[in-house]
Amino acid sequence: MEKQVVESSRAAFLSGRSRALGFRVQQLKALRKMMTERRSDICEALKQDLNKSGFDAQLFELLGLEGEISLAVDRLAEWAKPRPVEKTLLTISDQVFIQPQPLGVVLIIGAWNYPWAVTLQPLIGAIAAGNAAVVKPSELSEHSSRLLKELLPQYLDEEMYPVVTGGVPETQELLRQRFDHIFYTGGSSVGRLVMEAAARHLTPVTLELGGKSPCYIHKDCDLTIACRRITWGKFTNCGQTCIAPDYILCEPSIQATVVEEIRRTLQEFYGDDPMTSPDYGRIISQRHFSRVVALLEGCTVALGGSSDQSQRYIAPTVLTEVAADSKVMQEEIFGPLLPIVTVSGVEEAIRFINEREKPLALYVFSSSNKVTQRMLAETSSGGVTVNDVMMHYTQSSLPFGGVGLSGMGQYHGRHTFDQLSHLRGCMLRPLALEGLNRARYPPQDPARLRRASFFMLTRVASCPQLSCVWTLLASILALGLLIALLVLLLKGRI
Ligand code: NAD
Secondary structure, three states, rough: HHHHHHHHHHHHHHHHHHHHHHHHHHHHHHHHHHHOHHHHHHHHHHHHOOOOHHHHHHHHHHHHHHHHHHHHHHHHHHHHOOOEOOOHHOOOOEEEEEEEEOOEEEEOOOOOOOOOOOHHHHHHHHHHOOOOEEEEEEOOOOOHHHHHHHHHHHHOOOOOOOOOOOOHHHHHHHOOOOOOEEEEEEEHHHHHHEEEEEEHHOEEEEEEEOOOEEEEOOOOOOOHHHHHHHHHHHHHHHHOOOOOOOOOOOEEEHHHHHHHHHHHHHHHHHHHHHHHHHOOOOOHHHHHHHHHHHHHOOOOEOOOOOHHHHHHHEEOEEEOOOOOOOOHHHOOOOOEEEEEEEEHHHHHHHHHHHHHOOOOOEEEEOOOOHHHHHHHOOOOOOOEEEEEOOOHOOOOOOOEEOOHHHEEEOEHHHHHHHHHHEEEEEOOOOOOOOOHHHOOOOOOOOHHHHHHHHHHHHHOOOOOOHHHHHHHHHHHHHHHHHHHHHHHHHHOOO
16 A cells, blocks of 8 residues: 555656646645645644644644745745856866756655644655655644645645555555655654665655753843743643753752742743643653653652643653753653753853763853853754744754754755755766867876866856856957957958
8 A cells, every 4th residue: 555655656756747846836835725724623633632722733833834835935946946056167168056856755754743843844845846755644643644634635736745644554664665765753763763764775864853952051141031931942732842942951059040930930821730721732642641750750849740641631840959860861851841950050061961962952041152152162963042942943044953863964944945855966068178178188197187187176166157257258269369360361461
């Protein structure tokens, strides 16, 4: 079944219809139409999957997708056109450029935490880049998954962009097929399986994984503002956000104030009892519920800590006196637990971060430029936001992706287009000016090598106008020669 779906998607790609920019724009607009017309159904599915509020569904899933579609529609012609590059004297009269080309059939495997955003965002890039795509939403967000399977064929070219639903066996069967790119979002253990399967066909992969994203609060910053922003980023979607701050690093002297500010913010956001707040989410499944609750064992709970299995509810929880080797610090939490680990200052915070795997995101709160510059210069992470959390994700012009164990490859805006294109290097040479080429032909001698190195090592800026200048110079030379010939002719010398 999966095999046939991939074959039919490949047949659609080979038909060539996705090469036309008009087709791609039309499909992108149809996707936007789907989201506008079926907004309330999408919000309802998200409510059932994650108790996501309509507000959050729009803010975190639909708005970003609409922005990405509008950007792609507006900029597609520019992204897809040949990109002139720097030349050398040897290639000065050539056309040298990068031509983005579709890759073929892309497999998109989505995760459940933002089931629409992380599944459709790569699809937008795949469509824009002229690919066919097989879309595999996560089985855990089952309502969204079912709705996507129902809606996508109603709006998009069904053969070109099929949806496959199902769990592990279906995904594994898909992974046995040959694709031209695999775009996976999810945890790192499955990420390894995806990469292994891709290796069998030498298929390139983008792995959007997770990890423990640190949040360093320097004592000089406005703690009220810092804690409000952190509380929002940590507890939205019940902590199930790949770039949520996983834990806080701060000096012991500000720990109590940090806890107090988070407590006040939680009260402001979700009232006395977050369980009754329409704005507070739920854990996706019983398995994840048990996993997150188990992380609480042996911890000092400063705020929250309660849970209700029947609703898969876990209260927004802050943990203090957390040891670096405790269980909650060994894996990505992906739930509403916020440990605070104390450090002696920026120096130790940097060491703490660098001793661990490179995270997907890093957050620094400080009013000192020196502190933030040190953090930027001396650590590594997929992305970083200073004095806020998660906001770098919203900027389509920034590449989004991990580094090291947090993933590979990047996307958003034009970066998705480039990631899912083959950037073909093209050189178009004239058959004329053969004299210039002698320097590289036998018989070999040192003079030819000197000439070759002069021509090859002299770079010429990439400037489309330069070829005009070159043509102009050649025309002036030709005109000069013509005039000289005429003069000689008139004087009767030839
Ligand atoms: P998940 O369980 O939904 O799995 C993701 C996908 O992998 C699903 O489509 C599922 O069908 C497939 N899958 C699961 N087990 C498989 C197997 N054995 N073989 C083949 N395919 C399999 O999602 P998850 O892994 O629980 O997602 C949470 C993780 O995703 C977190 O680590 C989070 O940080 C990360 N994440 C990253 C991003 C990002 O943009 N970098 C975004 C969202 C989530």
